[in-house]
Amino acid sequence: MSSPSTADLLVVDADVITLDPARPRASAVAVARGVVVDVGGEEVAERWRGSRTEVLALGGATLTPGWVDGHSHPVGGLTLSAGADLTGVRSLEELRARLAQLARESTDGWVQGWGLVPDVFPGGAPRADLVDDALGGVDGARAFLRLADVHSALVSTSLLRAAGIDGPRRFPSASEVVCDADGTPTGHLLEWDAMALAERHAPPLPDAQLRTRLRSLLEAMAAQGLVGAQVMDGDAASLELLDRLEDDGDLPLRLRVAPFCMPGADDDDLAQLLAWQERTGRRWRVAGVKFMIDGTVDGGTAWLEHPDANGESTGSYWRDPQAYARAVRALDAAGTPTVTHAIGDAGVRFVLNVLEPLGPPVPADGAPGRRAAHRLEHLETLPDDLVARIGASGLTASVQPTHCTHFVAADGRDNWSVRLGPERARHGWRVRDLLDAGALVVLGSDWPVADFDARAIMAAAQLRRPVEDDGAAPVGPEQAIGAGAALAGFTRAPALAAGDASRGTIRVGSAADLTAVGADPTAVPPADLAAAPVLLTVVGGTPVHRAL
């Protein structure tokens, strides 16, 4: 292929933040065949303009490497966010009123919802008998209500009965049908295997609806400046869905998918996960495998070195954590990077003990850059020694700043802080310390757990409070990071984490994934960044969103 002499796309009159130390700022970028071919001043336009070149003048707005959400569930999240949005519900009365209305409006006898915070329930413990009468009694609407951390659900007594859930169960994982002392289920189903008992009775989303919802979700992500998302779940059905979605047209952004390896996985499952590593579409590919070593602090299913205030969060999600270790080693030996959800300090320590001996990421076969490192996700409470170990390990640390700012209160009266107690809560979301220790820190949303707007997440990482709530006290303000580090967490860091040196900067030869925003993310106050419009999103040289 001869090298192009004219550009397909010219972005001019821009304040370009390249994140390339050799040329940090520029005002024009030329793109041909999906790749940046020139970066510089206005001479770039003269050099590359041809009769078919599209020229976009930004009027002085900022252009950065395209933003990538380092942890997201756009496909699985369609199910995780099925039904009514309950994220704003703050009291039991409010929840009951909402459920009564949903039950009245339901045409199929079902009520589904998501985003429920445990603080709504006395003692943070969801119970069916607190909501059954609002749903029309034990013969009323069948309700499946997912908690905000997506690791547990409250189901109505009517659904417990319909699903034949009448007592404790044993699963390959540490999932639990929560029961009273007499063995009667309370309606709280902890973790994935337990939730599946009830969830499989719920009416599935029709295929056409899934496709429509997924496409509009991905379009909304692109419209907020995202050029990609690192997808932290996947199975045969979701990969199939991506294939069919791409039959309808290009995806609005790139997806890098790590399918799940769940407790109980056998050799056939591992072989399937390895075979999937070859699967790719035009804008999506499978890369890596996702594990969960524990659950969540809010659900009492995290793996802590000392029990929480309720005496919970004492073990791994894997009944046999050594089986997790064997699976990770097998994937590593096959050259497949792993991603492990690790929230509690004991879980993080166990995962580090498994991953550290595998060695730091090294360039593969003389190729430039580095291969993708194994990753640790969430890292919600870390003692000092683990921060230092992660920093020295070469592993990728992936953190979601808005989980801290939106689910935890500075006064320590939220469920997460009460369960952990003051000392461990003080060690929450140590983004600054991880960076200072030398870790590669990727930022993300974990949508649908939190909103995917990268501007608001970058702002929250700097403020340690919700950017939309001026009055909120910051949570662990000493862990606030600078604006440059926040931008790197959505650009350079996810590229390096993926072992892809051709992304995350704007320089000749890099993939033309670009985001333009109406304020300089590295210079303006965080609130101004959050309020600034996303003017342009470019994926592989193609504008997928423009508001110029």
Ligand SMILES: [Zn+2]
């Ligand atoms: Zn997640």
